[in-house]
Amino acid sequence: MEPVFKEIKDAYLPEAFQWEMIPFGSGLINSTWKVQSADTSEQYILQKINTTIFKQPEKIDQNLQQTGKYLAQKEPEYHFVQPLPTKEGLTLFVSKTGTFRLQPFVKNTYTVDVVPNTSIAFEAARQFGLFNRVLHGFDVNLLQITLPDFHNLSLRYNQFQQALVRATKSRIDVCRKEIRTLIQNEPIVATYRRIVLDKNMPLRVMHHDTKISNVLFNPAGKGVCVIDLDTIMPGYFISDVGDMCRTYLCALDENDTRLQQVEVREAYFTALAKGYLSAMKNLLTEREKGLFTYSGQFMIYMQALRFLTDHLLGNPYYPVNHPLHNLERTQNQLKLLKSYQQKESHFQMIVEDILTEEKIG
Numbered sequence: 001m002e003p004v005f006k007e008i009k010d011a012y013l014p015e016a017f018q019w020e021m022i023p024f025g026s027g028l029i030n031s032t033w034k035v036q037s038a039d040t041s042e043q044y045i046l047q048k049i050n051t052t053i054f055k056q057p058e059k060i061d062q063n064l065q066q067t068g069k070y071l072a073q074k075e076p077e078y079h080f081v082q083p084l085p086t087k088e089g090l091t092l093f094v095s096k097t098g099t100f101r102l103q104p105f106v107k108n109t110y111t112v113d114v115v116p117n118t119s120i121a122f123e124a125a126r127q128f129g130l131f132n133r134v135l136h137g138f139d140v141n142l143l144q145i146t147l148p149d150f151h152n153l154s155l156r157y158n159q160f161q162q163a164l165v166r167a168t169k170s171r172i173d174v175c176r177k178e179i180r181t182l183i184q185n186e187p188i189v190a191t192y193r194r195i196v197l198d199k200n201m202p203l204r205v206m207h208h209d210t211k212i213s214n215v216l217f218n219p220a221g222k223g224v225c226v227i228d229l230d231t232i233m234p235g236y237f238i239s240d241v242g243d244m245c246r247t248y249l250c251a252l253d254e255n256d257t258r259l260q261q262v263e264v265r266e267a268y269f270t271a272l273a274k275g276y277l278s279a280m281k282n283l284l285t286e287r288e289k290g291l292f293t294y295s296g297q298f299m300i301y302m303q304a305l306r307f308l309t310d311h312l313l314g315n316p317y318y319p320v321n322h323p324l325h326n327l328e329r330t331q332n333q334l335k336l337l338k339s340y341q342q343k344e345s346h347f348q349m350i351v352e353d354i355l356t357e358e359k360i361g
C-alpha cells in the first residue's frame with residue numbers, strides 16, 4: 001500500500017480493516033477509488049480532490065454540510081451521499097499528499113457512461129429533477145462558490161477568444177473549421193447574456209455536472225440518487241437540464257470519433273423531459289419553461305468551447321490520451337450541437353406537449 005493511503009486509512013478506519021483499492025469511475029478531474037474490506041462487507045468511495053482546480057476544497061465541504069443539514073431536517077427521506085468523518089470528526093482529510101474524502105459506497109448500485117435505454121434517461125432526469133426540487137427552499141446565498149464562473153458562458157467565450165490570440169499558428173491551422181463553427185454559433189452566448197440580465201430568472205441550487213455517470217441506479221434500473229456534489233452552487237436551471245441533454249441524447253460519449261453516429265435521439269429527449277418535469281414542473285417559471293430546449297444548446301456549445309480552448313492552449317485542463325484528443329472531443333460536441341439544433345423546434349413541441357398533458361392530467 002502506498003504510504004499516502006496508509007495515512008488515509010489510519011485517519012478513517014479501524015486498525016484491523018484490510019482494504020483493497022480499485023480505481024473507480026470515469027471522472028476527468030478528481031481521482032476516485034472504491035475501497036473495500038477483503039470480504040466486501042464494507043465498501044467506500046475515496047476521492048482525492050484536484051486542488052489545482054478546486055482551489056478551496058473546504059468550500060465543497062461547507063456546501064455539503066449545509067445542504068446535508070437542510071435535507072436531513074426538511075427531506076429526511078432523500079438519499080444524500082455525504083462524506084464520512086475521520087476519527088477526529090473531519091469530513092475532509094488534508095495531508096501533505098493531498099486532500100481526500102471518504103464516503104459510503106451505496107450498495108447494490110451501478111453507474112453507466114452512456115444511456116442504454118429511455119427508461120434510464122427518464123430515471124436519471126427524474127433524479128436530477130428531484131435534486132433541484134428538494135433544494136428549492138434552500139437559500140442559495142448560503143452556498144460557497146467552489147468554482148467561480150464555472151458555467152459563465154460569456155467568460156468561457158472570452159477565454160476562447162484569448163486562446164485564439166495566444167495559440168500557435170500550427171495549432172490554429174488544424175482547427176480552423178471548428179473555430180469558425182464556434183464563432184458562427186455566438187448567438188448562443190448572446191442569449192446567455194440576456195438570461196443573466198433578466199432579474200426574473202431565478203438562481204437555484206444547481207448540481208452543475210448532471211452527466212449520466214453521476215446517477216446511481218439499482219439493479220432494477222431505478223434511479224437511487226445523484227453523486228459528484230462538488231459543484232453544487234447557485235446557478236440557472238439550464239445548467240442541469242443542459243448537461244443532461246448533452247450526455248443522454250447521444251448513443252456515443254464525448255470521446256467517440258465516429259462522428260456519423262453522433263446524433264440526438266428524439267425518444268431520449270422525450271424521456272429526459274418527462275423525467276425532469278415530473279419533479280420540477282410546478283417549480284419552473286414560464287420563462288424557464290421557455291428556455292428548456294435552449295439548455296441543450298447552451299451546455300453542448302459550452303463544452304465544445306471548453307474542449308477547443310484547452311486544445312488551443314496545449315491541454316492544460318482536461319487530461320488527454322493523445323495530442324489531438326481535445327480537438328476530437330470538440331468535433332464530437334459540434335456534431336452533437338448540429339444534430340440538436342436540427343431537432344430543436346421539434347423538441348420545443350415535445351416540451352409544450354408534456355407541460356399541457358401535465359396540466360390536463
Ligand code: GN1
Nearest residue numbers: 026027028029030053209228254303
Ligand atoms: C469534468 O471531472 P468530471 O469528469 O466529473 C468537468 C465538467 C465537464 C466534464 C466533461 C470541474 O467533469 O464540467 O462537463 O469533465 N468538471 C470540471 O466530461 O471542470
Ligand code: MG
Nearest residue numbers: 027029209228
Ligand atoms: Mg464532476
